[in-house]
Amino acid sequence: MENILIALVSILSLLILGLFTIIAIFVYKYIKLKEKSTEPVVSFQDKVSPEVLEALNVAKTARPNIIGEFCIDHPDLYAKGTCAISNEAYCELCLTKEEEIKVARKFLDLLLDTEWEELYMVNNTVIGADKLNELFKLKKQMWHDDQIPMVAHKQFKLNVEDDKIETYTLLKSRVVDKDQLLEKFKFLKN
Numbered sequence: 106m107e108n109i110l111i112a113l114v115s116i117l118s119l120l121i122l123g124l125f126t127i128i129a130i131f132v133y134k135y136i137k138l139k140e141k142s143t144e145p146v147v148s149f150q151d152k153v154s155p156e157v158l159e160a161l162n163v164a165k166t167a168r169p170n171i172i173g174e175f176c177i178d179h180p181d182l183y184a185k186g187t188c189a190i191s192n193e194a195y196c197e198l199c200l201t202k203e204e205e206i207k208v209a210r211k212f213l214d215l216l217l218d219t220e221w222e223e224l225y226m227v228n229n230t231v232i233g234a235d236k237l238n239e240l241f242k243l244k245k246q247m248w249h250d251d252q253i254p255m256v257a258h259k260q261f262k263l264n265v266e267d268d269k270i271e272t273y274t275l276l277k278s279r280v281v282d283k284d285q286l287l288e289k290f291k292f293l294k295n
C-alpha cells in the first residue's frame with residue numbers, strides 16, 4: 106500500500122514538474138516576443154533611397170488631373186460642371202447658368218453679347234461616343250488655337266413613342282463663323 110502511494114506521489118511530482126517546465130517555456134517565449142516588439146523600429150525613410158522617397162512624395166501631393174475633378178481656377182475646390190464655351194471644369198463659385206446653359210462667369214459676357222446660331226443638333230445615342238468626343242476635341246481646339254468660341258450644351262427631349270428621355274447636344278457658333286464651322290463639323294451630319 107505504501108509502495109503504491111510512493112509511486113503515485115512520484116508520478117504526480119513528475120507531472121507537476123513537466124507542467125512547470127511547459128509554463129516556463131511559454132513565459133520565456135512571451136518575454137522574448139515582448140523584447141522584440143520594443144526593439145527600435147528602423148524607419149521606412151532609412152530603408153529606401155532618396156529617389157524613391159522623392160517619387161513617393163510627388164505621387165502623394167499630386168492632384169488628380171482628371172477633367173471634371175477640380176475647378177481650373179480653384180485647384181482646391183471640386184468642380185461642379187463644365188463651361189459650355191471653354192469645356193473646362195469649374196466649381197460652384199465660377200459657374201453660372203444662363204437659360205439652361207452652364208457657363209463660367211468669366212465667359213458670361215461673351216455668351217450674352219454674342220449672336221449665336223445653331224450649327225448642329227445631334228442625338229447623343231444616335232451619333233455615338235466617338236463622334237461626340239471628336240466634336241468636343243475639335244471645339245476645344247477652335248477655342249484654344251483659333252480663339253473661335255462655340256457653345257455646346259445638352260438638351261433633353263421626351264421621345265413620345267417609347268416614353269424615353271433622349272439626350273441631345275446642341276452646338277452653336279457665332280454668325281460670322283457659321284459657314285466655316287458647318288464645314289468643319291460636317292461629320293456630325295447623318
Ligand SMILES: [Zn+2]
Nearest residue numbers: 176179196199
Ligand atoms: Zn472655381
